[in-house]
Amino acid sequence: MTRLRYAWVAVVQTLLRVLPFPTRTGLVRIGNPGRHSPVLLTGNFTLTVQRVRHALVGLDAYLLIANSRGVNVWCAATGGLFTDHDVVSVLKTSGVDRLVDHRRVILPQLAATGIDGKTIRRKTGWHTIWGPVEARDIPAFLAANQQVTRAMRTVTFPWVRRLEMAVAWAFPISLLALALWPVWPDGVLPLVGLVWTISLGLFLAFPLYEQRFHTTGKNAGFILFDVGQRGLPILIWLGLLAVAGVATWLAGDFSWSQAWKWGLASLVVLLLLGLDLTGSTPVYKSGLHDDRLLAIALDEQRCRGAAFCEHVCPKDVFEIDHGQRLAVLARPADCVQCGACIVQCPFDALHFEGRDGHVVAPSTIREHKLNLLGSRRSPTT
Amino acid sequence: MSTYVLMRLLESAPHRYDRGIQILTFGHVGRAYDRLVRQISPGQRVLDIGCGTGALTLRAAARGASVRGIDRDAEMLAIARERMAQEHLEDRVELADEGVAELDAEPAAGYDVVMSGLCFSELSPDELRYTLTQVRRMLQPGGLLLVADEVLPSGFVARLFYRVVRAPMVVLTYLLTQQTTHAARRLADRLNDVGLAVIDEQRSLLGSFTCLVARRQDDPAAPAAAT
Incomplete structure (x- = not known):
């Protein structure tokens, strides 16, 4: 895989990473593996697979790609899309058991919410070993006799990851804003700008307000509010729209086309403010469970x-x-x-x-x- | 909010599965299942691979067969169990949360009929190869494999037409149910490779939906001399 292709995949999939991107499941040879080479396993989210392969360049290993429905390991395992069945299936149907003399498979630690090591062992005879959280730590993990350090198994949310998630949210919402082009060409660019500013601001300023997420109340997990569970923010939004409508009507400026434009534009902003921000990382509670x-x-x-x-x-x-x-x-x-x-x-x-x-x-x-x-x-x- | 809507739709998917599949196949699936289970006689031992919400399993049990249904989706199985109770078929149906990779635990030559509806097309090439090898092993000599599934039509024009017609249906189905299916490729050849000969096949929906019956052939490596 060339660096250019890796960069291209990384860019496209970062922009669209809130969507599933399945890649082919099965066995991949990394380097020139032998009968004692390590066997690693990951989900079939394309970006994940590319990152793992990138991290393994220069090593000899077998990589098993299990069916996680094209979703990243953490979300798929925690949400029940990446299960024991998927791991058992790729272990037994890929033919890897004929290629190595050992029965130890290294799983991504973030799959531990959905994959039960005991079940895998009972059904396949393979021992599961929890590898590091980040693919880039795999070489150091392998070099250290397959031992994870505390740092390797602890999830952090550094600014690079926050930037990634800001982009992942801003890009698809910008596409929604682009739908306003036919009716409001002048308004689209400012709206897209607003979407990116809010998204980048929310994620990059995370450390400033993350303390809020340690609460245990019903709102734990949401940045401002949970539109899905409470109608209040929507009522406030509708109320503000009504006030603006009445004010312009009293001033004699009211027009339905303006009302539509501002209504849609403010809805885009509302969607952004109501997103499950903390669910964008395993570091915080997701508001969705x-x-x-x-x-x-x-x-x-x-x-x-x-x-x-x-x-x-x-x-x-x-x-x-x-x-x-x-x-x-x-x-x-x-x-x-x-x-x-x-x-x-x-x-x-x-x-x-x-x-x-x-x-x-x-x-x-x-x-x-x-x-x-x-x-x-x-x-x- | 955005994720909320998406997740709400996703979690309700198993309940909408049957409806989605009916839309995607223009109602063909139900009729195909009815036709297939006519091959089953009372008292036969039947295995349903990927039984889902129990569409084929319950039809076969209603004909008097003793059916074991396996599926890897606990939510789908929960719905199948509810239906099984409603139709009072508990005595003849056994449901298990198992995937195709666990078929090696089934007894050799333990079934008169193995059947599968809209499951083979969901499997990876590795999984399909493994499953068909196991089907051959689990069937009695002369036993039947019944399949109703999406396949890729043969012929370039038919394939192109199929893809064009299917695209809007896929979008509609995905929006309603977050489910979609993929066409199995060269299914008859794959069956033949493992010693299952197709004895009857009916294609519909422009050749994209197959309803086939295959019979376990005598093992070429161990011919009649073994008996």
């Missing part, structure tokens, strides 16, 4: 300090007390309720607990994933 209102609870009777939770937590919430052989929720305020630790704990020692004391069992999270928009219908116990 109800489980963000729950708390992780540890059953010390069951815990054996095996550290599965510590290895898959993207927020480094856990510490292991090796003397007592017990996990400790050292930084509970940082938890984003992704559920990865619950899914992976072999002793079912972790679960979600609501403020009213109700419990969401590990089996529920494993089977139905997170409660995205109330989608999980099975009863809680």
Whole structure:
């Protein structure tokens, strides 16, 4: 793969990264792999695959591309689109078992919310190893005898990533704004400019207001408001439009064409302000899943300090007390309720607990994933 | 907000699956399934690969067969279970949350009929090869494979016409259900490669939808001498 092609794919897919971009699933040889070469696995979001291949240049390895419906690993695994079935399928149908003498597959750590290592082992005989969060850390991870450092397994949201997400949101919304061209050619450029300014401003200024997202209330996760769950912002918007309409009518300037233009333009801005900003990164709670209102609870009777939770937590919430052989929720305020630790704990020692004391069992999270928009219908116990 | 709308649509997709598929195939699927299950007799052991919401499974069970349906989508299976209860077919139907890669756990020659509706076209080439090899292994000698699925029409003009006609339907279906299907390529050849001979095929929708019956051939590597 040439650098030019890599750059081209990166640009196009960054602009359109809120959409799924599936690439071909199956086995890819990196370099000149042999019978002891590492086997890595990732989802089939094209941008991810390109980044992993880019990171692996100069190494010898097998790369398995599993079907994550063209969606990135984190969103697909957490949303139930990238599951044990996809991993089992590519392990068993790609023929990789005939090419290597070992049975160790390295999975991206951010898939731990949806892929259960125990199930993979039971169904295929392959041991799962959680690799680093970022593809660029893979060479260092392999060189260090497949050990992840704390930094490798912790998700951050540096300015480059924030810039990426700002572009990913601004570009498609700009395309919506372009639809105004036939009726309002003069207004499109300022509107597009406004969209990019708001989007870049929101994401780049993230550290200034991120404290807000540590709240546990109903609004946790949304930058300003959640248009989908509350009608108030829409009512305010309609109210403002009505006031503007009446004012121009009283001044004798009212025209329907103006009303349409300003109505559509302000709707574009409203969409942007109401987006699930924190859901754009695994660093913060997404506003879209109800489980963000729950708390992780540890059953010390069951815990054996095996550290599965510590290895898959993207927020480094856990510490292991090796003397007592017990996990400790050292930084509970940082938890984003992704559920990865619950899914992976072999002793079912972790679960979600609501403020009213109700419990969401590990089996529920494993089977139905997170409660995205109330989608999980099975009863809680 | 933007993601909210998208996710709301996505999570409701399993409930809309059947409707979406009916739209995409102009209602052909239901009729094709009815035709296929006529091959099934009471008391036969049947496996439905990718049973989804149970369209083929329940039809086969209603004919008196004992059916095992597998699917990798827990939400679809939940709907299938509801329907199974409504039609009082629990005694003859067994549903499992399994993917095609787990077919190797099924018994050899354990089924009289294996069937699959709109599943093979969803599989990757690796998965389809694996699945068909397993189908051959799971079928009794002379057992039948029943398939209703989208295929790519043969002939350049037919293919072009198919793509043009299909494009707006794909958009409509995606908007309504966030589901779409892909056409399987060279299905009959692939069946032949693993020792399944097509004995009946009906094409419809400009040759893009197939309803086929294939029979397990005697194993060429172990001919009659083995019996």
